[in-house]
Amino acid sequence: MALGTLEFVQALVNGLLQGGFFALSAAGFSLIFGVQKVLNVAHGAFIILAAFATIQFSILVTPALHIDPLFSIFPDFLMLALLGGSVYLLIIYRIERTGFEAPLLATFGLSILLEYLASNGIGPFPALDPSHGIGAQAQHQSYSSNAFQIGPIFLQEAQALAFVMAVVVLPILQLFLSRTYRGRAIRATSQDWEAAEFSGINTKAVRLLSFITGSALAGLAGGLFAFTNSVTATAGDEVLLPVILVVVILGGVGSILGTLAAGFLVGVTMSVSSLIALTLPSQFQFHADLAPLLTFLIFIVILMVRPRGLFGHSAAE
Amino acid sequence: MLSVDSVSASYGNLRVLWDVSMSAEAGEIVSIIGANGAGKSTLLKSIMGLVRTQGGEIVFEGTRVNGVAPHTLVAMGIAYVPEGRRLFPEMTVRENLRMGAPRRCPEVNERLKFVQDLFPVLEERRFQLVMTLSGGEQQMVAIGRALMAKPKMLLLDEPSLGLSPIAFEKVIGAIEKINREGVAVLLAEQSSERAMEISDRTYVLENGRVAGSGLSDELLHDPMVRLAYLGVGT
Numbered sequence: 001m002a003l004g005t006l007e008f009v010q011a012l013v014n015g016l017l018q019g020g021f022f023a024l025s026a027a028g029f030s031l032i033f034g035v036q037k038v039l040n041v042a043h044g045a046f047i048i049l050a051a052f053a054t055i056q057f058s059i060l061v062t063p064a065l066h067i068d069p070l071f072s073i074f075p076d077f078l079m080l081a082l083l084g085g086s087v088y089l090l091i092i093y094r095i096e097r098t099g100f101e102a103p104l105l106a107t108f109g110l111s112i113l114l115e116y117l118a119s120n121g122i123g124p125f126p127a128l129d130p131s132h133g134i135g136a137q138a139q140h141q142s143y144s145s146n147a148f149q150i151g152p153i154f155l156q157e158a159q160a161l162a163f164v165m166a167v168v169v170l171p172i173l174q175l176f177l178s179r180t181y182r183g184r185a186i187r188a189t190s191q192d193w194e195a196a197e198f199s200g201i202n203t204k205a206v207r208l209l210s211f212i213t214g215s216a217l218a219g220l221a222g223g224l225f226a227f228t229n230s231v232t233a234t235a236g237d238e239v240l241l242p243v244i245l246v247v248v249i250l251g252g253v254g255s256i257l258g259t260l261a262a263g264f265l266v267g268v269t270m271s272v273s274s275l276i277a278l279t280l281p282s283q284f285q286f287h288a289d290l291a292p293l294l295t296f297l298i299f300i301v302i303l304m305v306r307p308r309g310l311f312g313h314s315a316a317e
Numbered sequence: 318m319l320s321v322d323s324v325s326a327s328y329g330n331l332r333v334l335w336d337v338s339m340s341a342e343a344g345e346i347v348s349i350i351g352a353n354g355a356g357k358s359t360l361l362k363s364i365m366g367l368v369r370t371q372g373g374e375i376v377f378e379g380t381r382v383n384g385v386a387p388h389t390l391v392a393m394g395i396a397y398v399p400e401g402r403r404l405f406p407e408m409t410v411r412e413n414l415r416m417g418a419p420r421r422c423p424e425v426n427e428r429l430k431f432v433q434d435l436f437p438v439l440e441e442r443r444f445q446l447v448m449t450l451s452g453g454e455q456q457m458v459a460i461g462r463a464l465m466a467k468p469k470m471l472l473l474d475e476p477s478l479g480l481s482p483i484a485f486e487k488v489i490g491a492i493e494k495i496n497r498e499g500v501a502v503l504l505a506e507q508s509s510e511r512a513m514e515i516s517d518r519t520y521v522l523e524n525g526r527v528a529g530s531g532l533s534d535e536l537l538h539d540p541m542v543r544l545a546y547l548g549v550g551t
Binding site (some may be wrong): 179183184185187188191192194195196197198199200201202203204 | 365367375377386387388390391392397403404405406407412415416418419420462463468474
């Protein structure tokens with residue numbers, strides 16, 4: 001199969017759209033890791049939680065009130081902000097001073113707990129299992145096929161929205177961090193929390209704010225995820241978290257614009273390499289594995305050249 | 318204004334301060350001298366709420382402040398210039414200074430002007446990242462950041478560290494100027510002689526205990542102190 005220009009452009013566009021979603025998913029993780037050095041490995045589960053909420057929204061709210069399910073990203077945003085705040089105050093705050101390991105284990109445990117709740121249909125967010133999931137799946141399948149066309153290029157609506165969200169929300173977040181007092185307080189805390197504290201900054205409030213912001217971003221990403229992917233209880237750990245880690249490290253920890261650029265890079269790499277795989281002779285068509293293979297290859301090469309990521313700060317600092 | 322009453326502090330099992338008592342009054346410069354490891358830094362950190370104290374009491378303007386968070390102490394009127402300066406490395410001079418003032422601060426421009434009058438070089442460097450500054454300039458930013466809180470009392474930990482004698486003289490001059498504005502100063506310094514010369518009273522720390530105290534002028538001429546801490550014989 002020959003590689004046509006149109007196919008290539010379509011793959012490029014798909015990659016950019018997908019990359020916007022990756023950036024949106026990774027930005028919150030990067031912010032939280034940058035500020036409080038907490039690896040929130042429940043971030044993937046947070047995203048899936050929001051995705052479940054959006055599916056529930058499409059089942060319960062959309063038919064009753066005729067509200068477009070895309071609107072659910074706003075309640076998702078608020079719900080995850082609330083969850084993030086609670087998780088910080090109830091768990092992370094109590095253990096973060098003890099070092100790196102305890103918060104890592106705690107958020108790992110939290111992600112297992114959330115997955116368990118999701119897969120057992122307990123709690124306010126029943127899982128998408130076949131019995132009561134078929135209706136949901138059908139509804140959201142029909143919805144997710146909404147696409148529009150610019151010239152010969154197809155754009156999927158939710159993916160395009162993820163892209164727009166990423167290129168609008170993340171620069172706003174960057175402006176917030178660099179231009180406002182609270183944003184600077186977040187940066188100061190990430191650079192030296194003790195110095196921030198004795199300079200008069202309430203670092204507990206700052207950490208709470210960053211955890212809330214980072215989690216709320218997971219809410220946005222999760223709402224959009226429900227429109228483009230099949231949502232399973234473990235998709236957070238199996239599908240999202242590996243990509244998030246790659247994007248965060250590639251972009252430079254704590255760098256929001258770096259995350260955006262890295263998201264695009266990873267998205268385009270994956271989609272173009274899938275396309276290339278399709279053109280290979282059939283005996284080499286291991287295309288399902290080629291995308292991650294190429295992505296990680298580029299990841300390794302970039303880290304060899306720039307160990308702190310594309311936008312990371314040099315070790316001298 | 319500030320009184321420390323038989324305070325002890327430890328790092329893990331290592332006890333660093335033993336029943337230390339001291340005080341500083343409004344308008345005073347008080348120096349704390351002693352060898353490396355005598356507990357000078359730990360004493361300042363204990364006052365600033367950065368080290369948990371055991372027993373004893375720290376009272377600032379009539380309020381017991383043991384266990385109070387550092388940012389609250391800053392709001393109460395104590396500012397701190399740490400050993401090694403601890404600036405925010407990825408921020409400009411101006412941003413570092415701004416972080417010292419509270420979020421809502423109508424008089425932030427007056428405070429900036431006060432700091433820039435004190436250290437005119439910081440005005441020229443205001444958009445530079447602090448890590449591109451010399452050691453002396455960084456120390457000025459650290460002192461400036463603390464002053465942005467408009468403190469009643471300023472704690473300085475080893476401001477001479479890594480500075481040339483000329484740069485240190487500038488810092489000493491600034492400390493005297495700040496003090497003349499009515500700010501009490503608590504100065505922990507290994508370069509004891511200069512610290513004692515500008516201070517009203519001195520405490521001598523030895524192995525985590527107060528080994529002596531008195532008027533700086535008198536201690537400066539005490540042969541024992543001269544031999545042990547100033548490195549000069551009688």
